[in-house]
Amino acid sequence: MSQTAAAPMDSSAPRPGPPLWLLAEVTHRCPLHCVFCFNPVDYARHEDELTTDDWVRVLRQGRELGAVQLGLSGGEPLLRDDLEAIVAEAHRLGYYSNLLTSGVGLTAARAASLKAAGLDHVQLSFQDSTRELNDFLSHTKTFELKQRVAREIKAQGWPMVMNVVIHRLNIDHIDRIIGMAVELGAEYLELANTQYYSWAFLNRDQLLPTREQLVRAEAVTARWRDQLGDRMRLFFVAPDYHDGTVKRCANGWGSTMMVVAPDGTALPCHTARMLPGLAFPNVREAGVREIWFDSEGFNRYRGTAWMKEPCASCDQREKDLGGCRCQAYLIAHDAAVADPVCRKSPHHGEVVAAVERAEAGVREQPIQFRDRASSLRLSAGVVALSPSPNSITTG
Ligand code: SF4
């Protein structure tokens, strides 16, 4: 049965453009166990995966609607044996395709077959510049493997794009992390401050850096940026908890991106499934066009008509669209209020308190690694914890 019941749409709202970016989360399976993993905490409850034919159909429907960029994400997408078939179809359709990977499974043979299938771009994640912390944070021995994979990416002629999720435990290594990216010949390095959703929300006390750490890291990054000039592009994704300013979520709910989860659930961002009272359609039961334009899930928070005060009368509302609905729900338990990282939010005190705990070094819970057993245990009582769409990363 289709879940795409017509949604009450503001009749004055302009019709949205197409989903330019299709993010295919082809699996939640992953050999790593990152403490900041952006997959839903209850991912083990949704282990069903679309078939190759399902993905081909979604790619065709997305392209017909106007999608131009395809992200292949997970979990670890290389665990899918049919990744080459999916990439080949994306290439035939004219997508610009981007593989987001931990590197596990990207052997020389696999890299060559993906290149031959037409893969345009690979983003490789690292946890840290040291073996000890890289392997601790992912709970696997993957540091040397990632170095080998970085060289393989260069050998295939792909642009070398590295991503490192930054937090309290690795932020003081930022100088060495940038140095490592330079040594590996990266053209782009994204230093993405952790967004506190999903597993990172569970581990927030362990992962939130202090203000002093952030100031130091930004200064080091600026120094490298001056030194490197055009040799390497360096992105520092600012942490929203500390600066009190709000970012657009996924460039605006239902404005640019459609995420398709491994089981076919179509979402406006990775984490929206946790929001209560919203029905999200499945690509097995409805077409991409119908989902994008007509489903309740994609229409509920489009534009600004849904806003309450203080957003409703705020002069920033068109710019930030009230921030992230998942963060509002996680912190304020109401997805329709201002993102609590905003200074004007009545719930901003909870964000300030989290930062103050970080300053004081308060850690009430042991660090929690992402794994199936924990997911099943936690999802019995915690179903609302999921990731951030402001930056699309893998660990
Ligand atoms: S009140 Fe709402 S619209 Fe205004 S800055 Fe804060 S989150 Fe953005």
Ligand code: SF4
């Ligand atoms: S963040 Fe880590 S555990 Fe989660 S999908 Fe990425 S590599 Fe796997």
